[in-house]
Amino acid sequence: MTDTFTFLPKRKRVDVQTLFTCLLPIGLLASPLSAETTFELSGKVEVEATVFQEEGQFTGQDYQENGSFAVEPEFYWGWNDDYDSITFKPFVRVDAQDEERSHVDIRELLWTHVTDDWEFRVGISKVFWGVTEFNHLIDIINQSDTVDSFDGEEKLGQPMIVASKVTDMGIFDAYVLPGFRERTFAGEDGRFRSGFVVNTDNATYEDEDEEQHIDFALRWSHSVDVFDFGLYGFQGTDRAPILRSATKNGTTVLQPHYQQITQFGLDAQATIDSWLLKLEAIATSSDDQEDYTASQAGFEYTFYGIADSLVDFGLLLEYGWDERGEEASSIAQNDVYLGGRFTLNDTSDTAILFGMSYDNDHHSKTALLEASQRLNDYWSAALDASIIIAEDSQDSFLTSLDKDDRISLTLERFF
């Protein structure tokens, strides 16, 4: 769901050639030993129509309707009884308005090898860490593809080498992350941007290896009784850039700067009866900025079968805090989130989620609605709406989104 407001988009394509070169020896090494190779093609095509309540406030945003089209097939080959597999999931989006939102990515190109207790993954993939719903504080492995999804839930494929060991003491994952993905940002014609366009062609880095820097992460996760928790350490390039003013062809632009960080993080959930109690916390240090901690915590309580029907209603409450306060690059620095989730439990899998956020420092408010329903065996529809009310011009980012209230209808065809 919605991390609706952590972002700071940015974009860059993965160096496909390098990745293929990387994977080639693996492909040879792991060439099918057993004759039985399974192949499966699945995926989806989607069409999205968006209507904005008004034209945007900046040059290039003088439109109220937008449309886009996206394709995401998934090719899967498995052998050795699927103890070895290769997954390839390219992604293409064509957007009628924003050329930065029209983009291609390799979401996944991954070889997985499994033994009894070990799992090895090499290639490009996506990893999700976390438990909260309104902000994904600890989900640091993949870069957000914020042009693709304003709520930051879409991610760019990340090159990785992972060894994972399952033990009685939990699961241990070791990540080597060669190659950094720059965040995607809306272009001049895109909505959901600030007054200055982010120049994604000229990012700067603290480390001299720039996007070639190799990042590392270690994570331990475990389930004990009603508790599920994880701890990690990450060292490498921060996924969230610092945006600095710069000039390009005589106009002021924002230039992303990526610094090196060391981050420790924790996520925990207690699942007790109808309660899900959730916590995410990070401590981040870097050379150029002050060290800081941040957290997102809350609960989800579900009323099952309300009024003797099959409908479940979940109540969500979360609080996001960042030690940097109003200086924080994150939007959840002192914010309360309240949400409700209706799950109809019908044959169409109808679900409706709504949420609101309130910024205690800037008094800005946001509201969102996400509804989805299966139409038949192959088609689904989703309706998304968001409203942003910036009360304080000091909250410069939300102020720039003030005219971006919108409603989107997405039709998805699965195959």
Next chain:
Amino acid sequence: MKLHTVKLHTVLVALTVQGAMITTPAIAETPEEQGLKVAQAVKQSNIGWKDSETSLKLVLRNAANQESTREVRSKTLEVEGDGDKSLSIFDHPRDVKGTAFLSFSHTTTPDDQWLYLPALKRVKRIASRNKSGPYMGSEFSYEDLASFEVEKYTYKLLGEKPCPAGTCYELEQYPTDKYSGYTRLISLIDKDEYRNWQTTFYDRKNSLLKTLTVDSFKQYQGQFWRAEKMTMVNHQTKKSTDVIFGEYKFGVGLKDSDFNKNSLKRAK
């Protein structure tokens, strides 16, 4: 999040059975004691299968007789002295394809359940409190599909009745879990093989709610009986669901290490 918590079918073991074991209840026993003995015999007849894999097709029918289908594959590991571990993978409809469900069922404490959402690559621990909710929009609830454990009910033997297998025990069961959707169930269990041929469900208001009928059983390895096809009819909504099982494979070598969050994420 549109993919709800889907409780995996651990087995349907509840509906299968074999063995022999129970002696005819002695006259001196109360109907409650006799009922418990039948339940123990049902459980006993289905011990030792170790692990299994199968597939299920659910055909959901509404009151207007319109159909929709669900396809699921499942892997189950027998756990001695506790409930089973199971992993279910959803194949159809296509929008839920790749969704997977991991469940550690327990005899006396709530089950541990995790759901994997492939689009987000997210594993969510979910509450097992919603056991009376529908399984994938069908007329089966999660508790209907959970593995049979003696401790989940108290019992009373009502008597004997004719059934497709000859003579059946008529066994009344009262759920011990306060979150069960039923006040009682009445099952027909055949005296020779301890197979459950029919169960009638009464809702929380003790009104007739559903009837589950098994069309046919198949015996595996000369001892374990599994339902091949069964139908749940909801008398209150007039909706029904058929479940058709694929071939069961036993002794496929599943291990504890095949049931964890890593295996859930890579389930295909």
